[in-house]
Amino acid sequence: MEQKTTPPVIKAVNLSKEFITKKKESGIKGAVKNLFFAKNTVKKAVDGISFEVQRGEIVGFIGPNGAGKSTTIKMMCGILNPSGGEVWINGLSPKKDRQVIVKDLGVVFGQRSQLYWDLRLGESFELLRRIYEVDKAKYDATMEDLDRILNINDIINTPVRQLSLGQRMRGDLAAAMLHSPALLFLDEPTIGLDVEVKYSICKFIKEINKKYQTTVILTTHDLDDVQALCDRIIIINDGKIVSDSSLEDIIDKTSPERQLIVDLYTDDIQLEHPRAEVVKIEGQRVTLKFRKTEISASELISYISKQYAIRDLSLVETDIDDVIRQIYKQQREPVV
Ligand SMILES: Nc1ncnc2c1ncn2[C@@H]1O[C@H](COP(=O)(O)OP(=O)(O)OP(=O)(O)O)[C@@H](O)[C@H]1O
Ligand SMILES: [Mg+2]
Missing domain, CATH: 3.40.50.300 (P-loop containing nucleotide triphosphate hydrolases)
Structure with missing residues (x-):
C-alpha cells in the first residue's frame, strides 16, 4: 500500500529574488537624465537558498x-x-x-x-x-x-x-x-x-x-x-x-575555547594539565583555557580542587555577538 508522507512545513529549493531598480543620478542635470536614460540595476536580494x-x-x-x-x-x-526557484508551504x-x-x-x-x-x-x-x-x-x-x-x-x-x-x-x-x-x-x-x-x-x-x-x-x-x-x-x-x-x-565551530577563572587561597600556584592551558596567573587567581571537546569544565575543576582549595570560580561564557560578528565578517572578507 502506498504510504502518504506529510510534506515539510516549509521547503525552499534554490529560492531567489531579484529586484530591478533604476540607477538614478543626482543633481538637476541628473534628474533630467533620469527621466530618459536611467539605467536598470539588478539586485539579487535572495540568491538561491534551499532549506526545509x-x-x-x-x-x-x-x-x-x-x-x-x-x-x-x-x-x-x-x-x-x-524570480527563481520555488517554495512550498505544506506542499502548496x-x-x-x-x-x-x-x-x-x-x-x-x-x-x-x-x-x-x-x-x-x-x-x-x-x-x-x-x-x-x-x-x-x-x-x-x-x-x-x-x-x-x-x-x-x-x-x-x-x-x-x-x-x-x-x-x-x-x-x-x-x-x-x-x-x-x-x-x-x-x-x-x-x-x-x-x-x-x-x-x-x-x-x-x-x-x-x-x-x-x-x-x-x-x-x-x-x-x-x-x-x-x-x-x-x-x-x-x-x-x-x-x-x-x-x-x-x-559556537563550537567558531569559538571552541572556553575560559575558567579560579581564585585560590595561595599565590604559590603550579598548575598543569595536558588538556588545558594555563593562560595567566595573577596573585591567587589562575585563568585556564580549554576546549569542550577535550575536557569538561567539571573535570577540570575537580582536577584543580584535588591540588588546591578553591575560594571562588567562574566560567566565562562565549560572547554570542562576537561569534556571529565573526561569521558575518568572514563572509565579507573571504579567506583566500
Ligand atoms: N521592494 C524592493 N525593491 C528594491 N530592492 C529591495 C526591495 N526590497 C528589498 N530590497 C533590497 O533587497 C535586499 C534585501 O532586503 P531585505 O529587506 O530582505 O533585507 P533584510 O535581511 O530583511 O534586512 P534588515 O535586517 O535590514 O531588515 C536589500 O539590498 C534591499 O535594499
Ligand atoms: Mg528585514
Whole structure:
C-alpha cells in the first residue's frame, strides 16, 4: 500500500529574488537624465537558498541589514513572487494556493503593523475574526489564552493609533494568532521593545510552540532572543545561506575555547594539565583555557580542587555577538 508522507512545513529549493531598480543620478542635470536614460540595476536580494523546516521547529533567520531575510519571509507568505526557484508551504505554493495557506499562517512585521489604525484593538480583532471565519467560542478561548500571556485585555479598548510600540506589538502578535495558525512568521517582533515586553513576547512564542506545536520562523538582530528561542539558526548573508545549525554548533565551530577563572587561597600556584592551558596567573587567581571537546569544565575543576582549595570560580561564557560578528565578517572578507 502506498504510504502518504506529510510534506515539510516549509521547503525552499534554490529560492531567489531579484529586484530591478533604476540607477538614478543626482543633481538637476541628473534628474533630467533620469527621466530618459536611467539605467536598470539588478539586485539579487535572495540568491538561491534551499532549506526545509519541519513542524514544531523554531528557526531563527539572522543576518546583517539587507541580507535578504525579510524578502525570504515575504516569498514564503506569498507577498512577493520568487524570480527563481520555488517554495512550498505544506506542499502548496504560497502564491497560487494563497487562499488555502493564509488560513494556517500568521505574520508579524515588527516594522509595520497589520492592525487597523482607526479602530480600537478589539474591533480590529473582531474584523479579523470574521475575515478568518473563526467561530465565536473558539475565538473567546484563544483570546483568553492570549490575554494570559500578552495582557491583551488591558489594551483591548484602546484605538490602535494610541498604542505604544510595545502595546502595538502585543496587539499584532495576538492578531496574528487569533485564527490559531500552525505556522507563524515573525519579522523582528521585538524591535525597539523594553526588556519586560521582550520577555513576555519570547515567553509567548515558547508557549504556543510547546502547546500547539506551532512552527515559528523568526528574524531578529537580538541574539538574546535567538538564544532564548531558537533550536536552529539559519544565517543569511548577501542573499545566501552561510550557516544552518544550532547555536551550540556555531559556537563550537567558531569559538571552541572556553575560559575558567579560579581564585585560590595561595599565590604559590603550579598548575598543569595536558588538556588545558594555563593562560595567566595573577596573585591567587589562575585563568585556564580549554576546549569542550577535550575536557569538561567539571573535570577540570575537580582536577584543580584535588591540588588546591578553591575560594571562588567562574566560567566565562562565549560572547554570542562576537561569534556571529565573526561569521558575518568572514563572509565579507573571504579567506583566500
Ligand atoms: N521592494 C524592493 N525593491 C528594491 N530592492 C529591495 C526591495 N526590497 C528589498 N530590497 C533590497 O533587497 C535586499 C534585501 O532586503 P531585505 O529587506 O530582505 O533585507 P533584510 O535581511 O530583511 O534586512 P534588515 O535586517 O535590514 O531588515 C536589500 O539590498 C534591499 O535594499
Ligand atoms: Mg528585514
